[in-house]
């Protein structure tokens with residue numbers, strides 16, 4: 018086991034996949050010298066050359082569109098968008114082209130690309146650099162949506178996303194770049210897409226979350242444990258397709274479900290999970306998510322947006338009361 | 339209307355413009371220091387070394403002319419007349435900031451002086467400018483719109499779309515490309531095809547002129563002419579102002595990719611010293627300049643002190659100004 022950051026683990030995963038498959042390449046702004054905004058591409062241009070780590074103009078539609086074209090023509094591109102907020106400049110290429118090409122063309126086309134677009138609050142970068150739009154893409158037929166929560170997940174899920182023959186929207190959380198965790202460098206296997214992980218076992222309630230909010234949910238579970246409440250925490254890891262079996266089995270056992278995410282609650286993906294569980298099992302469900310406001314800049318305003326551990330714990334206690 | 343194509347005959351006006359440049363320089367130095375001291379967070383893109391462009395352009399605009407900016411918007415805002423005190427409060431995220439602490443450095447705006455906002459998304463200001471000009475036309479006004487864009491930004495589609503549109507409808511838009519030859523860590527020449535920004539504009543039939551952006555006099559006289567033409571119905575025009583970003587892309591970028599020789603040369607062309615040298619040669623004495631600098635430094639230091647000690651906004655403020663219909667409610671501090 019090696020201890021490394023979330024960003025370093027992603028870099029390792031990409032390096033391994035690029036070494037394994039010469040068709041894998043990445044394109045985006047400031048990948049060569051800068052090495053990506055968190056160093057997740059550090060030195061890869063020196064190792065693999067400028068044709069495989071391609072520095073692009075500031076041209077988001079073409080970064081995404083070129084990735085679509087490259088995938089249609091036989092390679093496996095990673096379109097690095099830097100911020101999911103900037104990826105909004107290329108939604109048509111992703112949603113109208115990448116997601117639908119296989120279907121529209123009657124199965125002639127495959128689009129094995131990764132649209133890599135970090136999400137979430139990093140602290141003080143405000144409304145146009147902090148959004149979590151994962152539900153937009155989970156709503157779009159044809160796309161796979163992945164949200165890694167730890168260094169090991171970020172390596173293993175990135176590897177799986179690169180090997181996936183469908184277009185994958187890969188959403189790292191910017192608040193996690195520096196998170197440390199153990200990675201088993203000897204185990205080269207990808208983490209399969211669509212498989213959740215249980216991060217805390219418990220029997221009184223099931224808490225489902227993803228990305229940075231998983232850590233907060235685990236913290237809440239620890240707080241609850243001190244009060245004698247046993248909460249199971251499930252990290253969905255892949256939002257679409259989400260691991261129904263894992264969630265249903267857990268919720269059937271605990272008899273209650275709370276879904277927590279940083280993204281805005283209204284229209285958020287938590288609604289989908291909660292509704293499916295309620296319809297299938299008939300157990301009480303609840304959601305916690307961001308209020309429907311843009312992410313503000315100032316510290317107390319940004320804090321007012323966040324879902325903290327004590328709030329999760331409080332909601333759990335209400336549900337168990 | 340403060341228009342002059344012969345600034346050299348007006349030392350008093352030069353002093354006034356130099357003072358604005360000093361305010362921008364001091365504001366940016368202070369913002370950087372506050373960032374490094376951990377008092378200001380987020381992304382702080384300093385305008386250091388480009389002050390003469392914003393000041394030379396905006397000195398030729400009216401208060402009711404409109405301005406759209408990009409991520410590097412502090413200088414544009416101050417030059418257009420935004421209050422640096424409120425801007426500093428905004429950077430610190432405090433009560434009294436230009437956006438109540440909701441926006442921070444990348445979203446400085448002051449609509450009272452036509453400053454329609456800095457922008458976190460490259461080139462989105464281009465299309466917004468076109469729309470603002472459509473409104474001006476609809477309202478039969480004689481205002482104009484100025485859009486500041488970087489040399490990196492010209493490779494986004496919205497820039498090309500905006501050029502085309504502005505020309506097709508002959509809109510009163512002045513595009514100002516601040517060409518500091520770099521975009522974050524990327525030398526823009528390496529990712530930009532063709533013969534440059536001016537040729538790109540000309541291919542749309544838009545008159546374009548390339549000037550030394552670090553020469554306050556050239557910026558001023560060019561802008562005076564171009565703004566008058568646009569106001570008289572010339573349709574859109576573009577000014578490419580050559581300049582150099584003297585600091586990192588943002589305050590936390592040490593800019594290690596920069597050739598030290600290039601930086602040294604650029605320091606020899608930077609606008610503050612050049613303008614100061616002109617003033618000294620034209621009868622303004624050194625004491626007066628020193629006093630002006632001290633006054634401005636004191637003013638900005640005062641804003642920093644005030645901002646560092648100002649009240650933080652209440653969490654409830656995060657829930658205001660989202661929308662009227664379906665406005666969110668503050669769920670309370672104790673959720």
Ligand SMILES: Cc1ncc(C[n+]2csc(CCOP(=O)(O)OP(=O)(O)O)c2C)c(N)n1
Pocket residue numbers: 046075077103106409410458459460461487488489490491492516518520521522583587
């Ligand atoms: C659509 C979009 N893509 C990328 C970015 C990230 N970004 C912010 S500033 C910048 C470089 C801009 O360079 P330039 O336009 O030359 O302006 P300068 O910083 O030199 O003033 C980049 C890539 C962004 N903010 N928006």
Ligand SMILES: [Mg+2]
Pocket residue numbers: 488489490516517518519520521522
């Ligand atoms: Mg530039």
